[in-house]
Amino acid sequence: MTYTCDVCGKDFERGDGRLRGGHAWCSGCWGVADLRDALEANLSPEAVAAIAGLLDPYTESVEQPVGGQVAWFRDQLIEMLGGKDEYWRIWTQLTVQ
Ligand SMILES: [Zn+2]
Numbered sequence: 001m002t003y004t005c006d007v008c009g010k011d012f013e014r015g016d017g018r019l020r021g022g023h024a025w026c027s028g029c030w031g032v033a034d035l036r037d038a039l040e041a042n043l044s045p046e047a048v049a050a051i052a053g054l055l056d057p058y059t060e061s062v063e064q065p066v067g068g069q070v071a072w073f074r075d076q077l078i079e080m081l082g083g084k085d086e087y088w089r090i091w092t093q094l095t096v097q
Pocket residue numbers: 005006007008009010025026027028029
């Protein structure tokens with residue numbers, strides 16, 4: 001059975017990558033899994049949502065390729081939360097007072 005890398009889209013065999021929680025990373029993209037581990041160990045879901053929300057305006061206002069790279073990081077954070085719906089739920093709770 002082959003798996004498709006979440007980050008680069010490359011197909012890989014089970015032994016050549018890392019699988020966890022419905023995610024798959026090829027050997028070239030393991031660093032992303034390590035980054036997520038470090039963020040998850042140190043940040044609450046609310047903090048992850050806050051950072052993603054604060055990055056959002058920069059993804060379009062900043063010149064490319066920087067805006068696209070910031071968008072990539074924001075999307076990693078949103079995926080850590082389980083997707084856009086959960087991100088919006090937490091972000092709305094944080095920002096509507
Ligand atoms: Zn990859």
